[in-house]
Amino acid sequence: MKYTAPFLPGLHLQSLRKKPRSTAQIMADEMMHKKDKSLLGLKACFGRFIPESFLKNNVKGHHSRHRIFSKETTFWAFFSQIIDADGGCAEVVKKLKTYLAFNSDQSLSVSTGSYCKARKKLEETDMVEILQHTSESFHVNLDDQPLAGRRVIVVDGTGLSMPDTSENQDEWPQISSQKTGCGFPTMRLLGCFDLATGAILSYAVGNKKKHELPLLRQQEGTFKEGDIFLGDKGFCSFYDVDRLREKGVDSVIPLARRIPKTEQTCIKKLANNDLLIRWERPAWYKKALLPKDEWNQLPKELLLRQIKVDIEQPGFRVKSFYIITTLLDPLIYSAKSIADLYYRRWSVELFFRDLKTTTKMDILRCKSPAMIRKELLMYFIAYNAIRHLIYETAHAHEKDPMRLSYKGALQALRQAEVYFNRAALCPSEILRIRENLLDSIRTNIIPFRPGRSEPRCLKRRLKPYQLLTLHRHEMIEIKHRSKYNAKAA
Structure with missing residues (x-):
């Protein structure tokens, strides 16, 4: 006669035969899950030009623990901020929040504080x-x-x-x-x-x-x-x-x-x-x-x-x-x-x-010399990465890389970034999007206009605002004083 084990509520017989998983193993799996889900799709496009070995977390100190804003995620978020048309911190944080909601069950606050702190921790020597x-x-x-x-x-x-x-x-x-x-x-x-x-x-x-x-x-x-x-x-x-x-x-x-x-x-x-x-x-x-x-x-x-x-x-x-x-x-x-x-x-x-x-580098955004230097480095890194795409496309199709539009390549990259983020875990889809990006770069050719000369003149007039000739708070005081005198008169 075959023995049948009694049913015990709350217990699973197969789990009783295995050694229970430790807390460290559970946390390691969660961190690996976060690491796989917290990267921007730009890595899929520029991973060959910027190897992952440069972006590994530090052994100790800043960026040594696995968090949402790890060293790698912070770098690619900074990269995305540079090539973005808006260029603000709030824009890239909302972009990352949308990416996490689409690719994982993680949530992220729209506050820029965590991102700005993580960006400050990036080492200038690494960049x-x-x-x-x-x-x-x-x-x-x-x-x-x-x-x-x-x-x-x-x-x-x-x-x-x-x-x-x-x-x-x-x-x-x-x-x-x-x-x-x-x-x-x-x-x-x-x-x-x-x-x-x-x-x-x-x-x-x-x-x-x-x-x-x-x-x-x-x-x-x-x-x-x-x-x-x-x-x-x-x-x-x-x-x-x-x-x-x-x-x-x-x-x-x-x-x-x-x-x-x-x-x-x-x-x-x-x-x-x-x-x-x-x-x-x-x-x-x-x-x-x-x-x-x-x-x-x-x-x-x-x-x-x-x-x-x-x-x-x-x-x-x-x-x-x-x-x-x-x-x-x-x-x-x-x-x-x-x-x-x-x-x-x-x-x-x-x-x-x-x-x-x-790329709008003429007016930098950061408020301290240390961050200004990092911002400048990131502009140059993003610029060289796009030049890599242009040169790779020109070499594959036997074209002059100087005849392929940098602005056209940047515009195509901005549009492709959304689809890279969606397909971050699908290699075949990433390859298809990348080939479409290179094709867009290949077809955007600058006309050959040797000796072209255009006068440096502005047709559209600037808005007739008053020029700032004093410190702003002094001009505010003068404005309020003049209004008060007008009312008193």
Whole structure:
């Protein structure tokens, strides 16, 4: 006769045969569940450019425990905030709340306090490593390089503003002609870009008193042997040309603050308007970069090449200018190819336009210098990630990456982010959305308009608001006083 166990309410026979799970095992499963469910879909799009190893939680200290705002989630939320059209903290928190409600049973408050605290805990050194990885992970073919298969680094500076806080004013003071409370902190930024890909390789920041040359010297490690330095006339410096030459880096810059050499004073005439010249070391002065004894150790002269470029196309401010370069071989580097290379120097202005106007980096949002630096790093990381998508698309379809619209790529990414979030746990769906994103980037081609010239004029008039000429609280007092006097009269 078969024995039948009695039914005991509240007990399950199979569970009685197993060892009960510990509290630690239950919590570990819950944390793993949260980790799988709390990532934004942007990771699926940019995981190859920004490896997960950079975003693992720390062993101890900040971001060492698994929470909703883990190190990885905070990073991708910050990334999403940068590429978002609104750019506010509240927008990205609501986006993350909607994502969690769609993909899990977790809930999140719409308050931005937790997110802002988690964002402050991101280490600046980690973000610097991520930016360096995004800039070094481009695989550029020799045929894509602008000149003789060599990497060209184009350099230029720009200015940024930020909220008017006392901490920001101490770090980056406003222009002295502006009254206290009527201006904004001003930052000077110098960036080094790869001309072939448009990616930013390094950057340096300073206040309004910093010249671009000292900021360039802070980034000497960016240049490697065989590179070509491309800059405007602000970088026409004997010391810097010689310093780069010693590292095996050639320079292409316009002549400034010197009288051009003539055929009578040159060493050799290579071709028409193409001369081999000697560049004498300037005399030492008290405000020079080096002490007098170190300055005298510099070479007495540099052997350079001077190329005169005549401009026949209307729309330019000058009719001719001179280029100074250390590329001395006219057979490998013709005068026309060097002039065409300098013509492409304008691309750096377009790179800054993509960052400042399209991605809205011209006015930073954070209120402390530490967060301003992190915000700046995140802008560059997001910019390089989008440049990766553009270059990957251009390489796959044999197109010029500079002809694919950065703004079009950013718009396509904003629309695709919603569907990446929905399909965060479905690899096949993620692949389909990503292919559709790359197809949108491929079809958004900038028209070829060589020599296009447009006047920098505004057609739409600004609203006729009164200008802030005093501190805001002083103007409020004056306004209330005038109303009181009007009533009394």
